[in-house]
Amino acid sequence: MTAEFRAALEELGRINGDISPRLIARLSSGDPEDVAWFRDHFGDLDAAVRAATLAAMVESAETDYELDYGELYRVALEDNSPDVRRRAVEGLWEDERLDLIRRLLALLENDASDEVRAAAATSLGRFVYMAECDLVDGDRAMRLRAALLRAVAEQSLDVARRALESLAYINDESVTRLIDQAYAHDHPLMRQSAVFAMGRSADRFWSETVLAELHSDDAAMRFEAARAAGELRLPRALPVLARLVARDRDAEVQSMAIWALGEIGGRRAREILERLAEGDDEAQSVAAHEALEAMDLGSPEFDMFIFEPEEGAEYVPAHIHSGDASGDAPDPDEDESLEEHEEEDLEDDSLPGYRREFERYTDEDDDSDEDDDENDDDWIDEFLELT
Numbered sequence: 001m002t003a004e005f006r007a008a009l010e011e012l013g014r015i016n017g018d019i020s021p022r023l024i025a026r027l028s029s030g031d032p033e034d035v036a037w038f039r040d041h042f043g044d045l046d047a048a049v050r051a052a053t054l055a056a057m058v059e060s061a062e063t064d065y066e067l068d069y070g071e072l073y074r075v076a077l078e079d080n081s082p083d084v085r086r087r088a089v090e091g092l093w094e095d096e097r098l099d100l101i102r103r104l105l106a107l108l109e110n111d112a113s114d115e116v117r118a119a120a121a122t123s124l125g126r127f128v129y130m131a132e133c134d135l136v137d138g139d140r141a142m143r144l145r146a147a148l149l150r151a152v153a154e155q156s157l158d159v160a161r162r163a164l165e166s167l168a169y170i171n172d173e174s175v176t177r178l179i180d181q182a183y184a185h186d187h188p189l190m191r192q193s194a195v196f197a198m199g200r201s202a203d204r205f206w207s208e209t210v211l212a213e214l215h216s217d218d219a220a221m222r223f224e225a226a227r228a229a230g231e232l233r234l235p236r237a238l239p240v241l242a243r244l245v246a247r248d249r250d251a252e253v254q255s256m257a258i259w260a261l262g263e264i265g266g267r268r269a270r271e272i273l274e275r276l277a278e279g280d281d282e283a284q285s286v287a288a289h290e291a292l293e294a295m296d297l298g299s300p301e302f303d304m305f306i307f308e309p310e311e312g313a314e315y316v317p318a319h320i321h322s323g324d325a326s327g328d329a330p331d332p333d334e335d336e337s338l339e340e341h342e343e344e345d346l347e348d349d350s351l352p353g354y355r356r357e358f359e360r361y362t363d364e365d366d367d368s369d370e371d372d373d374e375n376d377d378d379w380i381d382e383f384l385e386l387t
Contacts (some may be wrong), residue, residue, distance in 0.1 A: 009042070047083070074103070085107070089120055108159075114156040118159045118162045124144060164194070167197075188218060210229050212231065214241070223242065230262070235266060238272075242261070259291055262292065
């Protein structure tokens with residue numbers, strides 16, 4: 001055991017105020033003896049100090065990738081403070097070792113705190129993605145899916161919505177139904193999670209709904225719709241995203257719209273981002289530079305999983321947006337309200353092959369420059385005038 005590690009932990013016991021980054025860094029990359037000492041003595045600290053220590057670990061690791069508290073986070077999963085356990089789960093967000101699945105499932109299914117269970121449901125999402133990439137063995141993948149499906153039925157809204165978000169990596173009819181049901185939920189947070197899940201699914205089946213929600217009166221919903229439009233790579237969202245950047249009163253919505261422009265890419269998105277990068281708004285300039293860098297690095301991880309519906313599909317979710325077949329998004333400045341999502345009752349609980357009518361707009365997502373009409377770029381001129 002290193003003397004520095006022990007001294008740092010003892011100093012935390014005397015702390016009276018903020019924990020310095022230098023102090024917390026001394027706990028990084030502990031050897032097995034250090035971890036054992038941490039296990040034996042961390043619980044002696046006051047609960048508030050333990051929670052602050054975990055928070056400082058997570059924050060410092062986000063800014064310095066050489067810091068490693070992974071084994072300490074695993075110890076903290078067993079802490080008697082729910083705040084400490086939740087922060088430990090959040091700190092393990094990069095840990096892809098498969099043995100962690102069992103421990104996260106135990107928290108999801110048995111922890112007394114809904115906050116901890118919701119954090120575990122979120123953390124399991126990366127393992128769902130890995131399972132879809134055949135990086136998780138079949139037995140673990142089945143247990144993972146079953147546990148999250150049970151969690152979606154939870155009375156706790158936070159647990160249920162986080163479980164849905166993690167399941168969204170699975171592109172099958174049962175998950176599609178769950179997303180559709182969540183979008184029809186009475187609570188706005190569940191509807192926001194449904195739109196988040198639509199983007200994560202990488203399934204352009206949800207395009208119309210996402211395009212419609214870009215015009216929501218709720219800033220949180222516009223934020224999620226912008227994210228989903230970026231994840232689904234929807235060129236038809238570009239004009240609306242540009243207007244969100246220029247006119248939305250919510251800075252987080254503007255930032256997400258800029259990110260989405262970078263994800264969608266193409267000549268028109270680049271022109272907007274370059275203008276923003278040269279602008280006077282520092283936050284937007286930084287976000288635009290990051291989006292341009294993402295474009296230059298190439299296709300992100302989900303490009304290979306963008307799902308185009310198969311011919312002959314029949315199912316349309318009960319609350320999918322029934323907009324113009326052209327897919328043109330309405331102008332947010334017009335007085336006319338968006339057409340309401342129509343509810344269609346399914347006659348039974350079966351889900352017949354699920355993509356009817358999608359083909360009517362699938363091909364219109366082509367963003368090739370050679371097919372652009374001169375009028376297609378009018379909205380760029382409008383954006384440049386707004387900025």
